[in-house]
Amino acid sequence: MPKIWTERIFDDPEIYVLRIDDDRIRYFEAVWEIPEGISYNAYLVKLNGANVLIDGWKGNYAKEFIDALSKIVDPKEITHIIVNHTEPDHSGSLPATLKTIGHDVEIIASNFGKRLLEGFYGIKDVTVVKDGEEREIGGKKFKFVMTPWLHWPDTMVTYLDGILFGCDVGGGYLLPEILDDSNESVVERYLPHVTKYIVTVIGHYKNYILEGAEKLSSLEIKALLPGHGLIWKKDPQRLLNHYVSVAKGDPKKGKVTVIYDSMYGFVENVMKKAIDSLKEKGFTPVVYKFSDEERPAISEILKDIPDSEALIFGVSTYEAEIHPLMRFTFLEIIDKANYEKPVLVFGVHGWAPSVERTAGELLKETKFRILSFTEIKGSNMDEKKIEEAISLLKKELG
Numbered sequence: 599m600p601k602i603w604t605e606r607i608f609d610d611p612e613i614y615v616l617r618i619d620d621d622r623i624r625y626f627e628a629v630w631e632i633p634e635g636i637s638y639n640a641y642l643v644k645l646n647g648a649n650v651l652i653d654g655w656k657g658n659y660a661k662e663f664i665d666a667l668s669k670i671v672d673p674k675e676i677t678h679i680i681v682n683h684t685e686p687d688h689s690g691s692l693p694a695t696l697k698t699i700g701h702d703v704e705i706i707a708s709n710f711g712k713r714l715l716e717g718f719y720g721i722k723d724v725t726v727v728k729d730g731e732e733r734e735i736g737g738k739k740f741k742f743v744m745t746p747w748l749h750w751p752d753t754m755v756t757y758l759d760g761i762l763f764g765c766d767v768g769g770g771y772l773l774p775e776i777l778d779d780s781n782e783s784v785v786e787r788y789l790p791h792v793t794k795y796i797v798t799v800i801g802h803y804k805n806y807i808l809e810g811a812e813k814l815s816s817l818e819i820k821a822l823l824p825g826h827g828l829i830w831k832k833d834p835q836r837l838l839n840h841y842v843s844v845a846k847g848d849p850k851k852g853k854v855t856v857i858y859d860s861m862y863g864f865v866e867n868v869m870k871k872a873i874d875s876l877k878e879k880g881f882t883p884v885v886y887k888f889s890d891e892e893r894p895a896i897s898e899i900l901k902d903i904p905d906s907e908a909l910i911f912g913v914s915t916y917e918a919e920i921h922p923l924m925r926f927t928f929l930e931i932i933d934k935a936n937y938e939k940p941v942l943v944f945g946v947h948g949w950a951p952s953v954e955r956t957a958g959e960l961l962k963e964t965k966f967r968i969l970s971f972t973e974i975k976g977s978n979m980d981e982k983k984i985e986e987a988i989s990l991l992k993k994e995l996g
């Protein structure tokens with residue numbers, strides 16, 4: 599049974615978190631491997647004459663959501679529901695919640711959110727708020743800020759008394775054993791899972807992270823309450839800075855991510871030589887290998903791209919293409935983690951060189967800067983060519 603948290607996290611205004619730890623999920627969005635799990639966080643604000651529910655949980659936990667909600671408020675006393683983002687991992691519990699409330703409750707969303715609520719659930723009666731609009735509810739001022747494409751076109755955030763309800767803005771994978779950022783070792787362990795979340799979920803729209811961060815910088819944010827993962831009460835700016843750094847792809851000195859496939863060991867021989875040469879030149883390679891024994895998670899590979907200084911691919915030729923798992927890896931890196939970083943490609947073939955054509959075609963319209971393609975036939979490993987490619991990278995990065 600997933601762990602459920604219902605705790606009062608602020609006294610004035612009185613705010614409760616409703617968090618469920620989804621430890622059953624294996625693939626977020628049916629694709630991203632997340633053995634670490636993900637939480638869905640909703641919030642309840644109790645005010646004078648108004649109870650405001652902000653977001654919800656995934657639909658398969660709707661019953662648990664109503665039970666948890668009922669522990670902190672009589673659902674029939676809820677007056678407003680703010681839907682920051684309509685993706686069903688946050689809005690799936692909404693139809694059951696409305697059924698339990700059983701009376702007219704004001705639903706507040708963005709214009710795009712209204713359209714999606716109708717499309718997903720047939721909900722038509724929605725109050726649309728505009729960018730920067732302020733509404734007084736229960737004697738308090740709620741401000742709504744549109745943050746489109748973080749992570750859908752409907753996404754907005756809600757600001758109340760210095761507290762930002764971010765939904766997908768500020769989220770991360772993992773089921774931290776505490777609710778907030780008060781413990782440094784928990785935060786340090788959590789942040790790589792935030793990186794993984796950002797790249798896999800919002801990586802495609804990473805320029806909007808920079809736009810959104812710029813927009814939110816005009817607000818004084820004392821706490822950030824996201825729809826997934828840790829709540830940020832001690833240092834919300836740290837998380838926002840982390841989002842910006844991932845979006846920019848700020849490199850860690852010396853980190854080079856090396857990804858290759860090897861069916862019978864020929865590519866492996868080439869990559870071993872390349873990795874040795876990298877280490878000799880002071881780089882720190884992070885290596886992922888597809889083989890008969892190993893299959894790294896794409897989500898883990900993606901997590902390592904933003905802070906890499908460079909990427910190195912090693913591919914076998916497979917039916918005049920690159921190996922199918924490497925092809926998928928290329929496509930996902932290009933889609934989710936397309937940065938201005940230097941790239942080396944090593945290709946190993948049996949009878950016809952092809953990597954410049956195949957990998958070249960894939961990387962053609964991306965931001966990556968290809969420093970070299972190195973073609974090798976089977977076991978005819980030309981150590982000089984490998985050395986030259988790594989030296990080129992060293993020269994490029996200094």
Ligand SMILES: Cc1cc2nc3c(=O)[nH]c(=O)nc-3n(C[C@H](O)[C@H](O)[C@H](O)COP(=O)(O)O)c2cc1C
Pocket residue numbers: 859860861862863864865866914915916917918919946947948949950951975976977
């Ligand atoms: C299923 C399969 C398809 C292949 N297709 C090609 C091909 O189209 N062109 C080619 O030159 N070599 C092809 N090869 C040969 C490999 O690219 C070559 O043996 C390479 O060295 C494999 O390296 P690895 O053992 O590290 O995977 C193929 C090999 C396999 C097993």
